[in-house]
Amino acid sequence: MVQNSSVHIVAPEMAIEFFKGIMPFDSLDDATLDRLARNCRVDFYPQGTRLLTTGETDITHLYLIQRGGVKAFIEDELGEETLKDFRGVGAYIGALGIIRGTPANLNIETVEDTFCFLLPKEIFLELVEQHPSFAHYYLKSFSEKVVSTAYNQLRRHKVSKRSGDDLYLFSVHVGELVKKLHTISSKASIQQAASSMTRNCVGSLLVYEPDDRENIVGIITDTDFRRKVVAKGLDYDLPVSEIMSGPVERVLSQSLCFDALLQMMSASIHHLAVERRGRIIGVVTSHDIMLIQGHSPYYLFKEIRGQHEAEGLYALAKKIPDVIRGLIKEGAKAGNITQMIAILNDHILERLLTLLEEELGPPPVAYCWLFLGSEGRREQTFKTDQDNAILYADPANSEEKKAAEVYFREFSEKAIDHLVNCGYPLCPGEIMATNPRWCQPLAVWKDYFSRWIDSPDPGELLNATIFFDFRSGYGDSNLAQSLRSHLNEKATKKDVFLFHLARQCVSIRIPLSFFKNFIVNKDGEHKNRLDIKHQGLTPFVNFARILALKHGISETNTLARLKELLASELISHEMWSTATDAYELQMQQRLIHQLRQIEEGKQPDNHINPEELSDLERRMLKEAFAVIERLYTFLDQMYPVP
Amino acid sequence: MWDLFCPERWFAKTDPLLQTNRDSFVGFDQTRPLTEYTFVVCDTELTGLNKKKDELISIGAVIIRDLQIDLSSIFHRFVRPQNMDPTRATLVHRITPKQLASAEPIESVLPEFVEYISGSLLVGHHLPLDMYFLNKAARQVMNGTLSNPGVDTMRMAQGYKRVQLGYYHEHNPRQISYSLEDLAREYSLPGFKSHDAMEDALQTAYLFLFLIKKFRKGGLVTLKDIFQAGRVGSFRYR
Numbered sequence: 001m002v003q004n005s006s007v008h009i010v011a012p013e014m015a016i017e018f019f020k021g022i023m024p025f026d027s028l029d030d031a032t033l034d035r036l037a038r039n040c041r042v043d044f045y046p047q048g049t050r051l052l053t054t055g056e057t058d059i060t061h062l063y064l065i066q067r068g069g070v071k072a073f074i075e076d077e078l079g080e081e082t083l084k085d086f087r088g089v090g091a092y093i094g095a096l097g098i099i100r101g102t103p104a105n106l107n108i109e110t111v112e113d114t115f116c117f118l119l120p121k122e123i124f125l126e127l128v129e130q131h132p133s134f135a136h137y138y139l140k141s142f143s144e145k146v147v148s149t150a151y152n153q154l155r156r157h158k159v160s161k162r163s164g165d166d167l168y169l170f171s172v173h174v175g176e177l178v179k180k181l182h183t184i185s186s187k188a189s190i191q192q193a194a195s196s197m198t199r200n201c202v203g204s205l206l207v208y209e210p211d212d213r214e215n216i217v218g219i220i221t222d223t224d225f226r227r228k229v230v231a232k233g234l235d236y237d238l239p240v241s242e243i244m245s246g247p248v249e250r251v252l253s254q255s256l257c258f259d260a261l262l263q264m265m266s267a268s269i270h271h272l273a274v275e276r277r278g279r280i281i282g283v284v285t286s287h288d289i290m291l292i293q294g295h296s297p298y299y300l301f302k303e304i305r306g307q308h309e310a311e312g313l314y315a316l317a318k319k320i321p322d323v324i325r326g327l328i329k330e331g332a333k334a335g336n337i338t339q340m341i342a343i344l345n346d347h348i349l350e351r352l353l354t355l356l357e358e359e360l361g362p363p364p365v366a367y368c369w370l371f372l373g374s375e376g377r378r379e380q381t382f383k384t385d386q387d388n389a390i391l392y393a394d395p396a397n398s399e400e401k402k403a404a405e406v407y408f409r410e411f412s413e414k415a416i417d418h419l420v421n422c423g424y425p426l427c428p429g430e431i432m433a434t435n436p437r438w439c440q441p442l443a444v445w446k447d448y449f450s451r452w453i454d455s456p457d458p459g460e461l462l463n464a465t466i467f468f469d470f471r472s473g474y475g476d477s478n479l480a481q482s483l484r485s486h487l488n489e490k491a492t493k494k495d496v497f498l499f500h501l502a503r504q505c506v507s508i509r510i511p512l513s514f515f516k517n518f519i520v521n522k523d524g525e526h527k528n529r530l531d532i533k534h535q536g537l538t539p540f541v542n543f544a545r546i547l548a549l550k551h552g553i554s555e556t557n558t559l560a561r562l563k564e565l566l567a568s569e570l571i572s573h574e575m576w577s578t579a580t581d582a583y584e585l586q587m588q589q590r591l592i593h594q595l596r597q598i599e600e601g602k603q604p605d606n607h608i609n610p611e612e613l614s615d616l617e618r619r620m621l622k623e624a625f626a627v628i629e630r631l632y633t634f635l636d637q638m639y640p641v642p
Numbered sequence: 643m644w645d646l647f648c649p650e651r652w653f654a655k656t657d658p659l660l661q662t663n664r665d666s667f668v669g670f671d672q673t674r675p676l677t678e679y680t681f682v683v684c685d686t687e688l689t690g691l692n693k694k695k696d697e698l699i700s701i702g703a704v705i706i707r708d709l710q711i712d713l714s715s716i717f718h719r720f721v722r723p724q725n726m727d728p729t730r731a732t733l734v735h736r737i738t739p740k741q742l743a744s745a746e747p748i749e750s751v752l753p754e755f756v757e758y759i760s761g762s763l764l765v766g767h768h769l770p771l772d773m774y775f776l777n778k779a780a781r782q783v784m785n786g787t788l789s790n791p792g793v794d795t796m797r798m799a800q801g802y803k804r805v806q807l808g809y810y811h812e813h814n815p816r817q818i819s820y821s822l823e824d825l826a827r828e829y830s831l832p833g834f835k836s837h838d839a840m841e842d843a844l845q846t847a848y849l850f851l852f853l854i855k856k857f858r859k860g861g862l863v864t865l866k867d868i869f870q871a872g873r874v875g876s877f878r879y880r
Contacts, residue, residue, distance in 0.1 A: 012704075012713055012844055014834060015713055039713070039714055040713045041710040041711060042710060042713065042847075042848070043709070043710045043851070044848070044851040046855055046856055046859050049859075066832055067830065067832050113829070115851075
């Protein structure tokens, strides 16, 4: 037919408008959107229609919800449903299956009358191919789902299925668990408080300033009555302000239970005040969360804290991988998982050293157990070599010095022995508290750092980097703090030292060839494999460390360092988000890899075979590696080769 | 070929496009599953509602295959009216007089449309009105009429309403609006701008999809089921 001005072939405006309103389509140019809209189909699914069936449906197009909503769920052999997700207007269905070329990984059913745009698989894949931001969006939004899918695949063969309550830590918000608010004036007597708690059947009360009910200043719990009143024979007529703990740790009502639990565990408390729009609306307790969560890290945490024999900790420490496996399955992000590992390891150590102090008697001088390297950065995964040291207060005289040396030698030997039995392998480089070199008073430690900074010997510096990531693991953290201040003060002024660190950092080759192919090991035990830790993650860690040292940032965690650099406007927002995404992605890949190895009964390592990754995972990994180049450019400009 | 040398027959003869379309409905089978039919949902805009004087000024249509709206199949044409009254069109429609003046005449638009709908069922909201003007034009410029079976979404909606309310016997509940806009709102369908042939055709397509799938969920799986059970109106035009 004749084409002329009356011929009016355009994509329906409504489809274009729809795409413009949802991510990541909103970033596409008009011509592309027009083409997309013209290649769509629209379908309608009455309420209760099954769209996808796990493991069966081959996905031929991406579904984008225009109107209505669906639920995503899995079903076990007995037909029991576990709800995974609700998706509404603007959400997508099927992206993961298309990208990975696998059948549906979830059952999808409409919960309302639902209209969807259907985008053919070929066109969707083309978009993913041509628009890096596109691939990025999907990978990011289901990086969690990728993990759980990987895990589901494993689970089908290896692990027996747990009950359907797995998801609660990540789907229930604190606000949903909060109970009615019970408060009392800080002037009320201890007895009045106890009777109010008994009357209301609650285990805690929030305490407010006498003239301002909104002003919550503390909390009293059942334990306070036992520990502070009865055990000490306190007068019941004293005001509750005598026994309350304050200020109260708060959590936002929209926080996930997981976050609340993390907060409780890191502060070793059981109650959090729940805040909504700036007001305290009630209390949430660890017990409340435990009730909804059958198998949780919290149980392990509690058992560790209740343990009275060092030997009893061995079995508990070995349960950590199980707990972590559960978290990965529930869809936790890599950053959260490593944080949880760190907290659990910290508690094992704390318990162990507390028991050791009871056994050996109190130490002659204050000390601080230091975590170094990845433990210092709270970035351990399943495989964690011991990297630790002891820092003790400067002895007042030679007698005290002798006593400290004797005490800490025995103390560290026993501690390291217990840790090995708990499943933390010895450090091959002997960087452990048992090494007399790394069991020293503050003055000596300060000297060590001064020497590394003032007259850096590149060879020695290479081995010393893990010391710069130290943090206090147990004991007197003031010691660690004064060492950190010393380090910050020295490092910020010494460009030559930072220069050497920067040169060292950029000397690690980016594992991508000129043609953007992976550079893998050519031979040996790990032939055709990538060392994701050394080649992929380490450059990010190094980058964050150098900038943190340069700017006197005390944080040791890589993501936290980057965040602080952003907050102080030392790196751009764009750089921060690119680096953070790339780093988290690799951490995630590493965790999945190690989890898979554990499932197969192998020792976890860091050697990934790119052949075993899906197309998208490979592409994302390449992009993550490409970010390293930008970090290097940044360092090169800051510390140019003379 | 010989027709070319025989002007009388040339003028009298039904346009081959119409003939082909007619042939495709010989022995039309209503008992196949709904997904096997191709539907063309269409809407027309007119210069007015006077059946004698008024004429088509735009046609909008979209195809439904496998019971899915195929957005690659959009058909939207303006038609230059024979009696052009530049002030009227702009009153109701979103068409500027300039757009109309530069549009093709019905002689070239209609054959295009006939080819587009050939072999498909027609769907429209209050379809008889659109069909009246399409056939009027077809008689004028193509010496024939459209043979496509039609489905009227207004009557489908009335049938659905009867099922919903349980008034199987009462023919048509009163005080219920069956305008396209009101139905779209009632069933919370994605909305479109009204008084544009293309937008209205899309709106009708959504309504059709909604209703036919609701019917199907109720167990009506063939075209015949739909025609019978809902008494939604099966009609042929000659």
